[in-house]
Amino acid sequence: MEIILAKRAGFCFGVKRATQMAFEAANKGGDTFTLGPIIHSPQVVQKLEEMGVKVRQDLSGLHDGTIIIRSHGVASEELEEAIRRELEVVDATCPFVKKAQEHVKSLSQAGYDVVVVGDADHPEVQGIVSYATGKVFVIGNGEEASRLPRMGKIGVVAQTTQSFETLKNVVLECLQRGNEIRVFNTICDATAVRQEEAKELAKQVDCMIVIGGYNSANTKRLAEVCAELLPRTYHLETAEQLNAAWFENVDKVGVTAGASTPKWLIDEVMGKIGEINRDKNP
Amino acid sequence: MEIILAKRAGFCFGVKRATQMAFEAANKGGDTFTLGPIIHSPQVVQKLEEMGVKVRQDLSGLHDGTIIIRSHGVASEELEEAIRRELEVVDATCPFVKKAQEHVKSLSQAGYDVVVVGDADHPEVQGIVSYATGKVFVIGNGEEASRLPRMGKIGVVAQTTQSFETLKNVVLECLQRGNEIRVFNTICDATAVRQEEAKELAKQVDCMIVIGGYNSANTKRLAEVCAELLPRTYHLETAEQLNAAWFENVDKVGVTAGASTPKWLIDEVMGKIGEINRDKNP
Numbered sequence: 001m002e003i004i005l006a007k008r009a010g011f012c013f014g015v016k017r018a019t020q021m022a023f024e025a026a027n028k029g030g031d032t033f034t035l036g037p038i039i040h041s042p043q044v045v046q047k048l049e050e051m052g053v054k055v056r057q058d059l060s061g062l063h064d065g066t067i068i069i070r071s072h073g074v075a076s077e078e079l080e081e082a083i084r085r086e087l088e089v090v091d092a093t094c095p096f097v098k099k100a101q102e103h104v105k106s107l108s109q110a111g112y113d114v115v116v117v118g119d120a121d122h123p124e125v126q127g128i129v130s131y132a133t134g135k136v137f138v139i140g141n142g143e144e145a146s147r148l149p150r151m152g153k154i155g156v157v158a159q160t161t162q163s164f165e166t167l168k169n170v171v172l173e174c175l176q177r178g179n180e181i182r183v184f185n186t187i188c189d190a191t192a193v194r195q196e197e198a199k200e201l202a203k204q205v206d207c208m209i210v211i212g213g214y215n216s217a218n219t220k221r222l223a224e225v226c227a228e229l230l231p232r233t234y235h236l237e238t239a240e241q242l243n244a245a246w247f248e249n250v251d252k253v254g255v256t257a258g259a260s261t262p263k264w265l266i267d268e269v270m271g272k273i274g275e276i277n278r279d280k281n282p
Numbered sequence: 283m284e285i286i287l288a289k290r291a292g293f294c295f296g297v298k299r300a301t302q303m304a305f306e307a308a309n310k311g312g313d314t315f316t317l318g319p320i321i322h323s324p325q326v327v328q329k330l331e332e333m334g335v336k337v338r339q340d341l342s343g344l345h346d347g348t349i350i351i352r353s354h355g356v357a358s359e360e361l362e363e364a365i366r367r368e369l370e371v372v373d374a375t376c377p378f379v380k381k382a383q384e385h386v387k388s389l390s391q392a393g394y395d396v397v398v399v400g401d402a403d404h405p406e407v408q409g410i411v412s413y414a415t416g417k418v419f420v421i422g423n424g425e426e427a428s429r430l431p432r433m434g435k436i437g438v439v440a441q442t443t444q445s446f447e448t449l450k451n452v453v454l455e456c457l458q459r460g461n462e463i464r465v466f467n468t469i470c471d472a473t474a475v476r477q478e479e480a481k482e483l484a485k486q487v488d489c490m491i492v493i494g495g496y497n498s499a500n501t502k503r504l505a506e507v508c509a510e511l512l513p514r515t516y517h518l519e520t521a522e523q524l525n526a527a528w529f530e531n532v533d534k535v536g537v538t539a540g541a542s543t544p545k546w547l548i549d550e551v552m553g554k555i556g557e558i559n560r561d562k563n564p
Contacts, residue, residue, distance in 0.1 A: 164457075164458075167457070168454055168457060171453065171454075171457060171463075172450055172453075172454070175446075175449070175450060175453060175465065175467060176446075178467070179466065179467050180464070180465065180466050180467070181453075181463075181464075181465045181467070182462070182463075182464045182465075183457065183462065183463045183464075183465075184461065184462050185457060185460070185461050185462070185463070
């Protein structure tokens, strides 16, 4: 059985950077916290917990120690509150997310009504939106955008993992609603690149393994696009979940992983599939 | 025979303003010139000529008198040259065109590469483009836009008479070519409104009369959209061109006029059709 790992499986730039910053902070010791999970990987969060890094939902009761801001960023008021409490802040917000936050802030200050193209329930979007000082709308698709009111100057910013197609549809709706539309294309291509590679791979193999947190939107989407092409697609978090029965009559297996999946989890899965393969052909 | 005149036939805001300014200047007397025809109506231009207003293609040899800038505007260098020559300048540039010129200037100065959505041969576009101090592209449709290079910040401005559809297609192409796209929708709805009204009318009548200069792009387009719905569509400049034979077996006739067609030309045509009607039913 041939085992093919997608070239760009796993950590994107922002997640890699955030994870390194978190482990560095953990190594320094002292009371260390993250606001929400540092990234959408329960296994990474658990490793950090074993090193003493606790996950907090908010800052209540915290007056001392180090607070790590996760890759998705947090609401501006929360960051300000952390500074006011004189906590040591390790800001691991992805620089691309930071840019989206800054654009929303400057657009708002310049008098634009702001449209954030994204999922209103996602913490990244909730963080980005908090930087608006004027009117702000979260829009998930063109259909939602068609219900936007008539505005003056409209500023558009996207959640970094949005599809370009959705951004396009929202921009077209905005064009009909304002005299000036200023679009910052803050989409990061990491998501699209992983999806394109995974699709190519799914076409060539008999079985796809997608590794990543069940709470990771980009991993779930990765598994979805593979499953559309190849029903024998399995989404798992760890090597223990692999099942030898999945590989019966499989000549080629493809492996990919979401942007928040660490290399060691991928390595473990690759190793375990190798073992299963050796058991198949002793 | 019923004769129906479209509600919004004739002069748009900018043309009406420019024509008034030109006649006022003509009434003042003295050497008075326009740079190119004041509007795309040979009959208005002729009337002004009879009052002593001469049409010049450029400023060469002019050192005295009044120069009227036409509704489409002129190149920035030409306006500066007129001021340098201490000519009296009557700037009859349509305020909506002026706005497009100003946006191009400020976008250029702010470091944007500028895309002007319009017809490169049209004097309005040539004037607008001249306000760019950096890179500028004139793009007539989405297909042309697909050949644009990758840019940094892209500013988009439209010729005031462009269709919204074309603007949309160009914006979509630009979205794929820059990180920031700033669109000023400078399309004036006068053109679209006249076309929509004319289409509605063409559906109800047996014959359409479209009045306006043969050199007027918006009048030609008006005649085209009517002819698509009603082959018995006639584009004429003056009442003398009307032909009684056109109205045989006609119960209802529709009349419209381009944005540069003066009221007195429309009145003459309406009067002449009335006469033809009376001759038909003595």
